[in-house]
Amino acid sequence: MKAEIRKETDDGYGVSVVDNNEVKHKIGVCYDGEIDGHIQDRYPDKAAERTHSEGEHVGHARRYAQYYVARETEHDTIPWDLDGDRFEEVRQALEGLSDGEIETCFGELLDQSLSHYDDDPEVDIGDTSRPHELPAEKIGPEGAVGYKQEIYLDAAGEIEAVSGIGIEYYVARGERRTVWHGDGLEREPDACVDILPAPLVDPAPFRDYLSYNLRCQIRDCYLMRGMEPPAEYKVLGHGQYRFTGKYENFDLYPPYHLIDADIPGYTHEFRPDLPITWGELAGMTDPGRGDSLYAQIKGALFSR
Structure with missing residues (x-):
């Protein structure tokens, strides 16, 4: 360009x-x-x-x-929703939050995400309940839904406020809607996390999940103006949901949203703050077992 x-x-x-x-x-x-x-x-x-x-x-x-x-x-x-520099400011502010601050700002979003695993015996959701019921008009399986939450910075670059939760879902093929529960400030947000349900039960890895989502969104900002992103944003994974259909269906784009996509120069780099060390994690896996690596480690990662 x-x-x-x-x-x-x-x-x-x-x-x-x-x-x-x-x-x-x-x-x-x-x-x-x-x-x-x-x-x-x-x-x-x-x-x-x-x-x-x-x-x-x-x-x-x-x-x-x-x-x-x-x-x-x-x-x-x-436009605010394609401003990668502003997203990076929000990402840095987000990474500086303590576990308690994550609970205060994003605890409801964490509960909403985790509620999708209430029937999974390998994920201990404790007494978590779903804050907002899924819309009755939603089509597809329960997990076919996305969640949004807007973030506002103050003049010092710290998180001043967050909005309520937006539930994004399909009512027909190609027809997507978003319903919001709660309001934000009366100005444009500085960023909006846009996530899929994930079996993350603690604030620290959930903070890392939100941060990585913003990193993928910054990738999207570059790609949507025809540019290759800088190396630190050449990452694979879910960014802004509105671009997923482009990555899935348009010949112009590789599938940047897929964590195992083979795209030269791009890698999946989500590394959450884990309750065990990476050395301990490696010791728990056995490539010779018939089940997946996820099945082998999820009890250690996703239980309280």
Whole structure:
């Protein structure tokens, strides 16, 4: 991706972008980040007539133009939900929280996630109960659901507040909805964790799970503007759920969301704070056994 600011207008900038297909775009980016004009001569003008890959290249050009203006000027033109630098600030603040602070901020989210394992004899959920029932209109198995929680930083870069919990689910093939329980602050959040249920029972590994999710989301921010992320964000795993369908179905993208995907330069690096050492963990596994490594170790990792 390449860009150049060609002119400044009354309400923004005219930006020239060359995408990864070497197609040139002329894009108007307002001071607030709104796109108020987009001309290119290679792809169909109507979105419905573009292939998936063509549509993604058009989206990359727009988001890269917003990113480039933010980088080159004093204007904040990146949408909050694609602002990787802000996500990293939140991630660092999150990693600094104590177990007690995790319980205070994210205890309800932890309980909601853990409630999916109440029938698993290998996961000791204690007296955990589900804070919010799943919507009756949800289709698919119980675990086919995602959870969100918005995070707000204060002026010092510390976590000031969190929102209620958002439950994301499908009501029909290709039709996804989110219902929120509780409110956030009356401003845009600095980030939003976006997780799948996981059998993590303690605050410390759950904090690491949230942090890793944000790391994957930062990867998504780069990929969605046609860029390769820096090395520290070349990680595999679930990031923002809205991009999972692209990674699963569009030829343009490898499956970045899969932890065992074979993508050169990318690795799965989730290493939670465990109740035992990695040496002890290695001693518990036996490749010669017929069951999976997960089955061999989950009693040590996911029990209170």
